[in-house]
Amino acid sequence: MKIYPQMISLFDISLRLNGFPVKKAKAELDEIVNLSEEEYVLFLQNKKKEIVDFHLKNNPFYKNLVRNKTVEKWEYLPILNKQNLQKPLEERLSKGYSRKDVYVNKTSGSSGTPFVFAKDKYSHALTWASNIMRFGWFGIDFNHSYQARFYGIPMDFIGYQKERLKDFLTHRFRFPVFDLSDEVLEKFLKKFKTKKFDYINGYTSSIVLFAKYLERKNIVLNEVCPTLKACFVTSEMLFESDKKLLEKQFGIPIINEYGASELDLIAFENPNGEWQINAETLFVEILDENNKILPYGEEGRIVITSLFNKAHPFIRYEIGDIGILDEKSTPQKPILKKLIGRTNDIAILPSGKKSPGLTFYYVTKSIIEDDGNVKEFIIKQTKLDSFEIEYVSDFELNKTQIQKIEKAISLYLEPNLNFSFNRKTVLGRSKSGKLKQFKSYL
Structure with missing residues (x-):
């Protein structure tokens, strides 16, 4: 049958x-x-x-x-x-x-390694x-x-x-x-x-x-x-x-x-x-x-x-x-x-809008390049309007790449958010060894 x-x-x-x-x-x-x-x-x-x-x-x-x-x-x-x-x-x-x-x-980069x-x-x-x-x-x-x-x-x-x-x-x-x-x-x-x-x-x-x-x-x-x-x-x-x-x-x-x-x-x-x-x-x-x-x-x-x-x-x-x-x-x-694993926080924005952590999949598509420059990344929400992106890469993100990311952020989340970009040698991991792509500290 x-x-x-x-x-x-x-x-x-x-x-x-x-x-x-x-x-x-x-x-x-x-x-x-x-x-x-x-x-x-x-x-x-x-x-x-x-x-x-x-x-x-x-x-x-x-x-x-x-x-x-x-x-x-x-x-x-x-x-x-x-x-x-x-x-x-x-x-x-x-x-x-x-x-x-x-x-x-x-x-999706949800593991932090796209x-x-x-x-x-x-x-x-x-x-x-x-x-x-x-x-x-x-x-x-x-x-x-x-x-x-x-x-x-x-x-x-x-x-x-x-x-x-x-x-x-x-x-x-x-x-x-x-x-x-x-x-x-x-x-x-x-x-x-x-x-x-x-x-x-x-x-x-x-x-x-x-x-x-x-x-x-x-x-x-x-x-x-x-x-x-x-x-x-x-x-x-x-x-x-x-x-x-x-x-x-x-x-x-x-x-x-x-x-x-x-x-x-x-x-x-x-x-x-x-x-x-x-x-x-x-x-x-x-x-x-x-x-x-x-x-x-x-x-x-x-x-x-x-x-x-x-x-x-x-x-x-x-x-x-x-x-x-x-x-x-x-x-x-x-x-x-x-x-x-496989958990994501919710981002709460100044306007009151709520967005799931996986929204950052659509933002981080801007930095996922086929040349493999960006190896890993994590995004941290430190204030209602402030986020930190920590990343490991062969070369530091240039001004054009950062502007592309900021444009995507405005499009998918909302304008006037503050992002800092910090290139790291290594990123912190959980006890399980898994990177969490998004974490809210609010």
């Missing part, structure tokens, strides 16, 4: 027109999902060997990272980190691939197939379900129009999250009263702020929008207290997802309430400080391998988070028991 309805849709057509073979990807994902436990173990073993062999043969960047050594065991492979990847993309692409025939994007990455089109099609399958667990069909999207949006004309076109093609209505004042949240609520949304998807902190607004107004969302089926939160940690608030004020299931744009959905809460790891396109390990693989139940660094991406190596890639795999995990069905 197939897990996907065979239908023509605007969503599927838009993927195909962009060169993503989603039909083939859905078919392969369907085969992987239906493997027996024994077949899956063999599949995983073969895919790990296949992807390593491919990149050792076709990717000079990865071959140099391995240092041309003969690697006899998986655990001897080097750990790839974000600092390794901060060099021009052309130096990291596999032979036979160019920018013209791959999917290229930038990481870079440009690539996926071959089949690998990216598998990412979409994975999304379609998992959202389908909760009765959501990307072809027909109407999404209320709590995300940012580029403010330049071309970027804005591109996102609005994507919103149209993927059947979603966007609620920009740069301003979450009560006046704006009231406008959000009016949209829910007039539109037949099927589900909510977006940044955790923004959705939680909306739920707090509903709580103050004593409103349950699915009473004013009865078509709502589920809410999916992403990009930031969902605390248990916030989940209870969302369930109470929305009146629908709250599903927690954990992903990375350069990889795929990493873990997705299944209908049984388990945070199920994506074992179809990824291989997830938990390592200690000496890169030793830890058993289920022990806390360590999350390291991930993309099993299908041939355009760019993500093999034993340290994502920057700490986690625990549940003791009841199996190779075919790993369960993420605990994730440490």
Whole structure:
């Protein structure tokens, strides 16, 4: 039995027109999902060997990272980190691939270490197939379900129009999250009263702020929008207290997802309430400080391998988070028991406007350059109108770059904010070793 309805849709057509073979990807994902436990173990073993062999043969960047050594065991492979990847993309692409025939994007920089990455089109099609399958667990069909999207949006004309076109093609209505004042949240609520949304998807902190607004107004969302089926939160940690608030004020299931744009959905809460790891396109390990693989139940660094991406190596890639795999995990069905990290503060501005920390993703796009100059950065709010940007770079930001950043700040936040730029040799980290991109000291 197939897990996907065979239908023509605007969503599927838009993927195909962009060169993503989603039909083939859905078919392969369907085969992987239906493997027996024994077949899956063999599949995983073969895919790990296949992807390593491919990149050792076709990717000079990865071959140099391995240092041309003969690697006899998986655990001897080097750990790839974000600092390794901060060099021009052309130096990291596999032979036979160019920018013209791959999917290229930038990481959000939420970890403080941004870079440009690539996926071959089949690998990216598998990412979409994975999304379609998992959202389908909760009765959501990307072809027909109407999404209320709590995300940012580029403010330049071309970027804005591109996102609005994507919103149209993927059947979603966007609620920009740069301003979450009560006046704006009231406008959000009016949209829910007039539109037949099927589900909510977006940044955790923004959705939680909306739920707090509903709580103050004593409103349950699915009473004013009865078509709502589920809410999916992403990009930031969902605390248990916030989940209870969302369930109470929305009146629908709250599903927690954990992903990375350069990889795929990493873990997705299944209908049984388990945070199920994506074992179809990824291989997830938990390592200690000496890169030793830890058993289920022990806390360590999350390291991930993309099993299908041939355009760019993500093999034993340290994502920057700490986690625990549940003791009841199996190779075919790993369960993420605990994730440490992925939280963002809220910036409160002089006008009274509230903006989630992830707003700074859109600001810091101004300093994310493909030449890899800026290695890491953190942003601190010290006063209502004052912020500090600390960054590590090969070269100090020049006047033109700083003006570009200040212009983006005025566009995405508000004018007349004061920013200081401090170049550092090293940035302070939390005990977990993770950088937090934004921190408010108010």
